[in-house]
Amino acid sequence: MVTAYVDPSCPFAWITSRWLLEVARLRPIDLRFDVMSLAVLNEHRELEPWYRAFNDRAWGPARVCVAARERHGGEALARLYPALGHRIHDQGDKDFATVVPAALAEAGLPADLADVAHRSDVDAQLRAGTDRARHLVGEDLGTPTVVVDDVAFFGPVLTSIPRGEEALRVFEGARLLAGCRAFAELKRARSADLSFG
Numbered sequence: 001m002v003t004a005y006v007d008p009s010c011p012f013a014w015i016t017s018r019w020l021l022e023v024a025r026l027r028p029i030d031l032r033f034d035v036m037s038l039a040v041l042n043e044h045r046e047l048e049p050w051y052r053a054f055n056d057r058a059w060g061p062a063r064v065c066v067a068a069r070e071r072h073g074g075e076a077l078a079r080l081y082p083a084l085g086h087r088i089h090d091q092g093d094k095d096f097a098t099v100v101p102a103a104l105a106e107a108g109l110p111a112d113l114a115d116v117a118h119r120s121d122v123d124a125q126l127r128a129g130t131d132r133a134r135h136l137v138g139e140d141l142g143t144p145t146v147v148v149d150d151v152a153f154f155g156p157v158l159t160s161i162p163r164g165e166e167a168l169r170v171f172e173g174a175r176l177l178a179g180c181r182a183f184a185e186l187k188r189a190r191s192a193d194l195s196f197g
Contacts, residue, residue, distance in 0.1 A: 001029075001030040001032065001147075001149075002020060002023075002024075002029050002030065002031045002032070002146065002147065002148050003031075003032045003033070003034055003146070003147040004016060004017055004020055004031070004032070004033050004034070004144055004145075004146050004147075005033075005034050005035070005036040005129065005132070005133040005143065005144060005145040005146070005147075006033055006034075006035065006036070006081060006143055006144055007035070007036060007037055007038045007039075007058060007061075007062055007143040008035075008058075008061040008062060008064075008065055008081060008084045008085060008088065009038065009054070009057065009058035009061055009062070009088065010038055010058075010142075010143040010144070011089050011194050011196075012142075012143065012144060012157045012158070012194075013143040013144040014085045014088075014089045014196065015158045015159070015160065015161055015194065015196065016144040016146065016155070016156060016157070016158055017033070017081070017082075017085065017144070018161045018196070019156075019158060019161050019162050019167055019170065019171075020146070020171075022161065022162065022163055022164075022167040023167050023168060023171045026164070026167065026168055027168060027171075032074060032078075033074070033077055033078055033081055034069075034077075034129055034132070034133075035062055035065045035066050035069065035077070035126065035129045036129050036130040036132075036133040036143060036145060037058065037059070037062045037126050037127075037129070037130050038054075038055055038058050038062075038142065038143055039055045039056065039058045039059045039062065040126060040127050040130040041130060041134075041141070041142065042055045043055070057094075057096065059117070060096050060100065060117030060118065061084055061088070061096060061099075061100060061117065062126055063116050063117055063119070063120075063122050063123070063126060064080070064084075064100055064104070064113055064114065064116050064117050065077055065080060065081060065084070066116075066122045066125045066126045066129065067113050067116040067122045068080045068104075068107070068109055068113055070122065070125055071113070072109060076107065076109055079106075079107035079108065079109070080103060080104065080107040080109060083102075083103035083104075083106040083107045084099065084100070084103040087099045087102060087103055089196050090196045090197075096117065100114045100117055101114045133145040133152070136152035137152045137153060137154050140154065141154040142154055144156075144157075146174070148171075148174065148175050148178055149175065149178075149179070151175075151178040151179060152178075153174070153177075153178050155174075156170065156174055157190075158170075159190055159192045159193070159194050159195065160192065160194070160195040160196075160197075161195070161196070161197070
């Protein structure tokens with residue numbers, strides 16, 4: 001089983017989710033999505049003003065995703081997350097007041113779920129999802145967090161979506177590294193702009 005913990009506002013989570021769907025297209029894997037929140041992870045941290053504003057806005061879509069899953073099940077989240085991601089990342093639409101209702105309609109979910117974006121009544125569930133990911137990986141995590149064969153890791157952080165055989169090679173490489181208990185970190189500076197195509 002593969003579980004991807006995602007925040008709908010995070011472009012890196014979006015790219016990783018598209019990569020995992022490509023892997024699932026090419027090889028049978030049991031892929032599931034869960035919600036974690038950058039806003040929860042960063043709420044008590046000092047951040048640059050632009051990143052604080054990003055995190056403050058990220059509450060809304062994450063709350064709606066959690067509410068969709070809680071009220072309508074994991075399949076509802078599996079429909080809503082791509083509908084949101086396509087609008088937010090592929091189309092670059094950051095007007096969540098219009099993005100969320102349109103994504104809910106596309107996913108076949110009740111329009112009143114959009115109201116949850118501005119309420120805190122699902123924050124306990126949002127924090128619980130973030131805490132599950134934190135428990136699996138440790139304090140030094142972000143989105144995406146991926147669990148493969150009961151081994152969790154922060155990442156992979158990708159700047160574009162691997163396709164075809166490359167997607168499978170990246171998946172096997174991530175699985176191989178994750179399976180080594182001594183493995184802790186692998187990182188390099190990002191040198192390319194994000195590509196969602």
